[in-house]
Amino acid sequence: MNTKRVLALMLALVMVLGLVAACGEKEADPTDAPVVTDAPEETDAPEETDAPEETDAPEETDAPEETDAPADPDDLHKEGRLDENGNAEIALITDVGTIDDKSFNQGSWEGVVQYAIANDKTFRYFQPTEVSDAAYINSINLAIEGGAKIIVTPGFLFEIPIYTVQDQFPDVNFILLDGYPHAGDWVPAISDNAIGILFAEEESGYLAGYAAVHEGYRDLGFMGGMAVPAVVRFGYGFLQGAEDAAAELGLAAGDINVKYTYVGNFDASPENESMAASWFQEGTEVIFACGGAVGTSVMKAAEKANAKVIGVDVDQYAESETVITSAMKNLKKSVNDAIASIYDGTWEGGISVVLSASAGYTMISMENGRFENFTQAQYDAVYAELVAGNIEIPKDTAENGEQILEPTDLTFELIVVENIK
């Protein structure tokens, strides 16, 4: 019996070693797999942190959007950089998801990395153990104990945690993205050391819808993740963009059909793939996939159906050939700018700001766009109109501050919106 146990233990060990060896092998031959995987194969990241030289491996997602980045480090610097006591001045607390989610958290983290590398600051990130106010506050406390002077928190889920801690640590600056601190009642309660950064997502959505119709698509789809404010704004902007383009093209009422839904998660699940496949089956030509990993499901369905996808948040052109463009918000620039304002003394706290096209924070990807008919000139023209404020786009809240819950509450003359629940 005893020998048997020893034997089995040996077997188990062999298996573990086998796994490790297999991993090692795969890592060792990155050179003979020069294809699609343009992620940096060599991620022996820890040492690199104190030598931020530019590795020239093209990083998949962040490269294209940085039109204005002075020194963008090509990797994610996952280990951060600490001083000799293990402390870091700038700390990011992640929301649901990780710093390599190719979307929201990653964009914010890249902003931190960009500033910290360029200005030789120490930085790191914390990942809360679970999604709860308590866990988020815990992570914030941990970061401050670890020497953080600036805390970056991506996601509206941080609204209440930041509200709770902002007055306890008057010397610490809080940068909250996609929301503003409040006590749970949505009445802004922002201390001078905090700032709430919102984006005019409806503008990006508008450009996406506008471009899709001008490109020649008539059957559109919008698959949002959860109906959180940012996703809703993307969606309503998308509808308005399609409407305005239809008017410009002189289309008749009913020529444009838009299927509209929130899938209720941010997952790449077979359910989402199946829903996208069913829309394509019914004749939808392009789907605006607006919800994190939902995008990979939609892209899969599009690849099978020879249809098209519009990406979201960051430029997702590299993820699939089917991505014709992406509705983006420049998280990286916003985080970088906010941190810079703290160090150069121009910080204006106590407010929530909405970053929009007028300062280049919202856009769609043109340089990596796969358009055949929609031209850069058309894009520049509509963008100028947007910046000039000549375009009215519905938001997630009405004039009286009430939430607009359903797209069917909006009125359109030309496009037909099919709300799918």
Added chain:
Amino acid sequence: MTTIAFVVQQTMIFSIPLLIVAMGGMYSERSGVINVGLDGGMIMGAFTGTVFLNQMQGHMSGQGLLLLALLVSGLTGFLFTIFHAFASINLKANQVISGTAMNMFAPAFAVFAGRLLFGTQQVPFRDTFYIREVPLLGDIPILGPLLFQKAYITTYVGFLIFFFAWFVIQKTSFGLRLRACGEHPGAADTVGIDVQHMRWAGTLISGFLSGIGGLAFVVPTSTESNATVYGYGFLALAVMIFGQWRSFKILGAAFFFGLMKTVASAYSAIPGIKSLPIPATVYKMIPYIATLIVLIFMSKRSQAPAAEGIPYEKTGR
């Protein structure tokens, strides 16, 4: 007709992984070992399978590559399940705890290894496996569109595995011995069957199939693997119980679950259902409610293997 074909094609995406993994679960449980670690096995299989695809796609493409990747996934599940088999058979540990440990280990490992290898936890792969139409077979009227168009080879692999697994457990002496170990290991022992060996075999087969199921799950539904199979391993357990540990009932259960999943997510493309005033959430709930009802009514007449979950002690008979 195109609608029916579409529904069948989509149902395959859900049903085939469930079928493969549930058949694996059946092997383990009918040998007497509960394997709740199927979800973990799927995640491990999906991870190594996509890593293999990712690394090899410059050298190979098409069905050969996918078949090799399925083999890699299966072997991973096989090796991974050695832990579970050792703990539950040799050490006589609580099988649910050991399986749970595997479920917790697998996603963590996939995230860790993914970051080590690629810098991100997502492992992308290029899809060169989609079959728009199988030559000749795809032209058969009715049957062609249903089974031989817009499919993945995993569908056919899944059916092959099913029939092979059914044959082995029902028609061979190995299968008979395996089943005996799950029903009455003491009796099996008296006629000279090595209970430990049979249980090892059953558990490792379940690991192999869960690994294959993991890749069969990811390839048709995503462009990358992301250290999760969204609980489909647990769903496969439900399918196995719904199917009362019997091959053909499991086949029926897998397609019932798959059909309901398809209807719930693709109902807007199905004309008859679209006009019904039933919210999609109802369809999402049906498989689970059905499982509960079956469990309630079948609890007295459950066909669960009598000795499953109980470590075999020679002295205890």
